[in-house]
Amino acid sequence: MFAYLVRRLLLMLVTLFGISIVIFFLLRIVPGNIVDILFAAAGYVDPADKASLEKELGIDQPLVVQYWHWISGFLRGDFGYSYVSEKPALQEILPRIPITARLAGLALLFSASIGIPLGVISAVKQGTRLDYALRIVSLSGLSLPSFWLGLLILTASVAMFNQMPIFNPNPQTWLEAFATYAVPAAAVGFRSAALTMRITRSSMLEVLRQDYIRTARAKGASDAAVNYQHALKNAILPVITVIGIEAAFLIGGLIVTETVFNIPGVARFLVEAIRWRDYPIVQNLVMLIAIVVVSANFIVDMLYAVFDPRIRYTD
């Protein structure tokens, strides 16, 4: 087990090193840098001013030197300064993380709490009108882009209630805070809920045809006990896997949702930072996200090993 742990840990470090290289060089491959953008905003290009600014920001140095400055600083916890706001990068990144985390968490909760029960109902009532209706809902969820759904929700809110559910930075009550996140979370979680529902349905249909389900029914177990205690328990594994994958994909959906609902989270901030070629923000933020994802994978790998001895001995 110890050897397995060390191997996984080393693999994790190598992965993170690889990611740092990819982030760093990909950013430099994208045409233009912060100085180009600043001069574009000012409407002129003065070669002397440009060179002086590049020198001031250190982006005139060889790439290897720039990489070393960044990665050594990152390991020391010195994230440098944002090129745009000229504030410490960490100070810019940290306050935005909880906002996106809450939104993502709520979206996943929405996805699971709506998708799983409806998926079970759809499977149990297979071929009925209710099943068809739920399948249409799930297909709609997969077909509607979240930004469009977001705009529809906003337009409908204004037209019907003259209310605008955009981000409130200072909610007075927990209900207000919940409302601030609930609508955008629903918009972004709808697609995820639809996917969860479809996976739950197909997984349940497969399980419901198993012999042990027939046995349970023969023994006189109630429908609820059969569906939820026997069938769902075994059908849930692929659903959990999908929800896990969705969590990683969620960041893509959050970028547009944060833009439409004007939420100052990490996802929109990252896109803005890329637009400005704000290297310290992009590099450190992507690296932090990578650490979270890689660490989560590492923990899952460890849990697999704990629960499945075959992994311990064969990997």
Add this chain to the structure above:
Amino acid sequence: MRSVRALAATAALSLLAFSTIALAGEPKQGGILRMYHRDSPGNASIHEGATYSLNVPFMPVFNNLVIYKQDVAQNSMDTIVPELAESWAWVNDNKTLTFKLRAGVKWHDGKPFTSADVKCTFDMLMGKSQQKFRQNPRKTWYEQVNDVSTNGDLEVSFNLKRPQPSLLALLASGYTPVYPCHVSPGDMRTHPIGTGPFKFVEFKANESIKLTRNPDYWRKGRPYLDGIEFTIIPNRSTAILAFVAGKFDMAFPTEVSIPLLKDVKSQAPNAVCVVEPNNVATNIIVNSSAPPFDNIDIRRAMALSLDRKAFISIMFEGQGDVGGTLLPPPNGLWGMPKEMLESIPGYGPDINANREEAKKLMQKAGYGPDKHLAVKVSTRNIPVYRDPAVILIDQLKSIYIDGELDVVETANWFPKIARKDYMLGLNLTGNAVDDPDQSFYENYSCGSERNYTNYCNKEIEKLFDVQSQETDLNKRKKLVWDIDKKLQEDVARPIIFHARTGSCWQPYVKGVTVMSNSSYNGYRYEDVWMDK
């Protein structure tokens, strides 16, 4: 008896109406003005930017020496009023402009404002001081200024190489605030200190900008508002919906497009909306240093093919202006009169005749129905650039030019233009002040950094100087018209149209004036108040 009663009732109603008007007209103190901002400005230093995304939130923090009167829509020499200066005078054969400064003015950090601050600001703008701006896009404005000298704490003089009456207009722009000597340019980018009606509180990139009332403002009783809060909403649909739902007291100025204006008026019928020219000209930049546009015939043919009214009707439902380099009248002060404009090739009303002439020029250059000229039309990847570029490509087809849209990210736009790595470009040129000096020298003088096409005509350059020194307004106007006509005939940078845009606010917001010949100068907001 009945008529007496009716008379009494009428009198009472009139009195009530009068008192209501009087009450509504009396400015009220207090309230935070909530406005959305269209994007997150790169920093907070007006001198280091060239977008009104900076002027709108940060102009209230500062004062100029002089400023365009904030309650008059049309900026002109007659509407310039003193601000940090109490008075000014031209002396020494109009080669020295001397300002007497206001006493007792304090910076927001409590330090006194003196003539040294004025000298520091303009020395930095002219690149003569130790401290430097990271970017200095309006350095050319002060090319005729030899130096700035002080005489005690309350007098400052601009000593010029030659007379330049329009210097006063440049000093009145929203782009010309006075900065404090004791605050570095770096600090001004992140935490600006001014003498203006509002103090800077915070700027959270991509989130918000907050200003609060300056209780020690030198103009007693101003500002009326307790503060201004800008919420940054880059998504235009979200922003407009939020305004309609009453989340904001004011939409970002001049940012409501004509089609969106209809939505606003239908969903918020009480909103006050005005449509004004923003003095931003949509134009074509031509790379005349390389084939095929080094051929003047092809340049002229291209200019002749333009149907400017079609652009205006498609993009602005007819609400735009056709003109030369300078904004046309009545809003513009210096634009050519209609008859003169229509005498320029390509500006005449008969589009078909113009295009027939253009086809002949193309045929002379070796192109025709069987041999089309393939060009790339480069432009920035922003709708206000992209949309007219698409219409331009369509119109060029009529004269055997097959255009292909080349959309360029903002980061690469100016480097590409500077490298001359383009054939045709669709560009927007905003004018900070409605004055020929700013426009001519910035965009058409040989060697100017913003003369993207490197157009250089020494004869016209001489005329720039002649008009610039002319103190007689009418004489100067005629000179300016002749120059503008020549620039259009030379196809230096063909102007397609001058846009008009909408500004909206809630009915209880009072004292807002949207400038009609510049979108950079009207955001001091010290006279704005809320009737609620």
